[in-house]
Amino acid sequence: MSKRYRYRIANLVLSSNIVLPELPQANGTQPQYSFELVTSADFPNHRIEWFHQWYVPFDDEIGEEDQPWLQFGHCCGGYCLRFPAMSEFIVSHDLSRIQCWSAPDTPKVTVRHLLLDQVIPLVLSRTEPLVLHASGVLTEFGAIAFVGRTGEGKSTLAASFARNGFPMMSDDCLVLRFDRQCWTATATYPGVRLWSSTLDAVLHRDARTRQTAHYTRKRRVNNSEIVPHISSPAALRALFLLCCSEGEPSIMRHRPALATMTLIAYAFNLDITDSAFLRQQFETVSDIAAKVPVFELHYPRDFATLGPVRQAILKQLKETYSDSF
């Protein structure tokens, strides 16, 4: 029997047959999820019914245009998530067990990145009220989330806040739960993944970093002295939809209806063929949009403006919650 390790992710416990150095350890707690990297030369021969695929916008780091980045399939009552030419993850029907078969030339660091940053959020999307593709930081008012597509600056903005007294909750994935009459945000795990230009501009030049995955030059920073982090849940006070634009930073509040239609695009969803789940997710996002202010933040992609952007966000929060705090 191989050794098992236990880790915390999104305030849940994951047991694994490989070391996951990105995650904090969890001792003496029964795991809700298990992960197994299968050491086998052959990929499994399951019958898979493919139903969806993700394509990444052209990115010279990931690969060719028009090639699927991730394929979704129904398999053995559960799901198959295939990253072509890299790894295949099989999720059990009760969503508690994840197994991975990996191509021989796929480094373990890449397998871990795919597990933590793609597969786990998708699995959690079926078991948690909402899992959002967002970064988050903790302010004096509570948690705020930055929502946007890849490359819009979610991680950079969150890291910038963390370096200025507002601990980071997440750089890419927030789990939203309803607790004690309000929506709360919980990070999946500590750390941030940044391009080297952002590392230089926002963090120390000599900050110790680790490889994120073999196909990307983004670096992972786990040091809480450099990027302070908080792992406990916090009340969600605002969501900011990031939009790159020229000129001064500007913030505009969305009506709940428009906020719902915008936010739903950033919710992880493992199975788009499940209409009942989609209806439930729609209701959840509508509820969040009705209870939590959603703003559109327009700002220029320039490191020099990060300070004014932070100030604009904090000013907006003060104006929104001036009577409450």
Next chain:
Amino acid sequence: MRIPDEVAVRRLGSETILLNLVTGTYFGLDEVGSRFVELLETSGEIAAVHRVMLQEFEVTAEVLEGDLLRLAQEMCAKRLLVVETN
């Protein structure tokens, strides 16, 4: 006319969002459109909806009829509304 079962409807303030769960299409309605859907869900007949809304909104009968028919056609095209035949 009715909203089909595969369409989820959610009222948010004075607006309404409809989501076709099969196609994944979203559709937002303003205050007038929201009232149209609300009345249609109870009466099912566009003529009855027209009569009620004419009392509630400052608009001529012809303009309202045109607006409601255009909205109904757009919603039918997006499979957010179906015409029931008896």
